[in-house]
Amino acid sequence: MKAAAQAQATTGGPPVLLPPRLKAGDTVGLIEPASATWEPFAIQLIEEALANLGLKSKRAHNILDRDGYFAGDDQARADGVNQMFADPDVAAIMSVRGGWGTARILPFLDFDLIGQNPKALIGYSDITALHLAIHARTGMVTFHGPVGISAWGQQSLETFKPLLFDAAMPDYVNPVAGEDRLVQRKWRTQTITPGTARGRLLGGNLTVMTALVGTPYLPDFDGAILFFEDIDEAVYRIDRMLTQLGQAGILGRVAGVIVGNCTDCSQGSSIGGFTLSEILTHHLQPLGVPAYSGAFIGHLTDQFTVPEGGLVEMDADAGSFRLLEPAVR
Structure with a gap:
C-alpha cells in the first residue's frame, strides 16, 4: 500500500514569483x-x-x-x-x-x-x-x-x-535507454519509500546545499519535495551530509524526496562498507514520506530542467514527478 503523503501547496517564505517565459529573439x-x-x-x-x-x-x-x-x-x-x-x-x-x-x-x-x-x-x-x-x-x-x-x-x-x-507542465519520466538488453538497466529508478506527495520542489547539489545550513540563504523546506544530486563524493560523505540535514531538522520537514544521480560516488577503498543505496535507505526510509532515487537530474551529459520552487507531484512507485502549474508566466 502506498504511504499517505500530501504536502501543502506552498512552503514558508516570500510568495512565489514567476519569471517571464522565453521567446525567440530574447x-x-x-x-x-x-x-x-x-x-x-x-x-x-x-x-x-x-x-x-x-x-x-x-x-x-x-x-x-x-x-x-x-x-x-x-x-x-x-x-x-x-x-x-x-x-x-x-x-x-x-x-x-x-x-x-x-x-x-x-x-x-x-x-x-x-x-x-x-x-x-x-x-x-x-x-x-x-x-x-x-x-x-x-x-x-x-x-x-x-x-x-x-x-x-x-x-x-x-x-x-x-x-x-511554452509554460508547459512536463511529466518528468526518465528516458528509455537504447540498450541491447532484455531488461533496461540505464536510467532506472528505485523506490525507497512508496507513495505520492505534492509540494514545492527545492534542492540541488547536496554538497552545496548542506554548506548553506545555518545561513540566511536556505529556504523553508516545510512541506517541500526535496531533490538532490552530487558528483565524485565517497559514500561516507553522502552519509555525513544527510546526517547533517537530518540533525538540522530539514529532512524531518519535507513531504517527499527525489534523489537524482550521484555520479562517480563510490565506497572508495573500504571493504564491507555501506553502499549508496543503503545510506539512502538509512536516512530517507525512516522519514515515512515517499522517496525514490535515480531521477534524470545531476552531473549527466543530458538532464532534466526542473523548476526550483515549482509545485510538483511525485510518485515514488513510478519513479516520476510532474509539474502542477506553469513555472513561467
Missing part, C-alpha cells in the same frame, strides 16, 4: 558566479548554442576574468549577476559553468533588485547556492538545468524548451 545574459573559464572558444560555443535556440546572448563584464580559480573576485562576480538582473534588455540568465565560489558572492547580491526584475535563472551544480538563496530571499522560481558549457543534447531540450518557452 537575450540571455551569461554569468560566471563561480569558477573561471579558461578557454574563450568555450564561450563562443555557448553563444552558438543559444543562437540555435533562437536566442541572443550578452556577456557579464567578468566573463573570462580570473582571480585564482574564480572568474574574478567575489564582488566582481556578484556585480555580474546584479548587472544581468538590472539590464532591461536581458530576458533570462544562464551560468556559463559551475565549479566552486557561488556561495561566496551571496552577501554581495542585491536581492531587492533581483526580486523586482524576475528572470529565468538557469544552471546547476554550484549554482545551487544561487537558486536556493534567490528563492529564500525573493520567492522567485529558478531553473536547475544545464549550464552554458553543457552538451545540450536532445534529451536536455525535451524539458528545457517546453518548460521555459
Whole structure:
C-alpha cells in the first residue's frame, strides 16, 4: 500500500514569483558566479548554442576574468549577476559553468533588485547556492538545468524548451535507454519509500546545499519535495551530509524526496562498507514520506530542467514527478 503523503501547496517564505517565459529573439545574459573559464572558444560555443535556440546572448563584464580559480573576485562576480538582473534588455540568465565560489558572492547580491526584475535563472551544480538563496530571499522560481558549457543534447531540450518557452507542465519520466538488453538497466529508478506527495520542489547539489545550513540563504523546506544530486563524493560523505540535514531538522520537514544521480560516488577503498543505496535507505526510509532515487537530474551529459520552487507531484512507485502549474508566466 502506498504511504499517505500530501504536502501543502506552498512552503514558508516570500510568495512565489514567476519569471517571464522565453521567446525567440530574447537575450540571455551569461554569468560566471563561480569558477573561471579558461578557454574563450568555450564561450563562443555557448553563444552558438543559444543562437540555435533562437536566442541572443550578452556577456557579464567578468566573463573570462580570473582571480585564482574564480572568474574574478567575489564582488566582481556578484556585480555580474546584479548587472544581468538590472539590464532591461536581458530576458533570462544562464551560468556559463559551475565549479566552486557561488556561495561566496551571496552577501554581495542585491536581492531587492533581483526580486523586482524576475528572470529565468538557469544552471546547476554550484549554482545551487544561487537558486536556493534567490528563492529564500525573493520567492522567485529558478531553473536547475544545464549550464552554458553543457552538451545540450536532445534529451536536455525535451524539458528545457517546453518548460521555459511554452509554460508547459512536463511529466518528468526518465528516458528509455537504447540498450541491447532484455531488461533496461540505464536510467532506472528505485523506490525507497512508496507513495505520492505534492509540494514545492527545492534542492540541488547536496554538497552545496548542506554548506548553506545555518545561513540566511536556505529556504523553508516545510512541506517541500526535496531533490538532490552530487558528483565524485565517497559514500561516507553522502552519509555525513544527510546526517547533517537530518540533525538540522530539514529532512524531518519535507513531504517527499527525489534523489537524482550521484555520479562517480563510490565506497572508495573500504571493504564491507555501506553502499549508496543503503545510506539512502538509512536516512530517507525512516522519514515515512515517499522517496525514490535515480531521477534524470545531476552531473549527466543530458538532464532534466526542473523548476526550483515549482509545485510538483511525485510518485515514488513510478519513479516520476510532474509539474502542477506553469513555472513561467
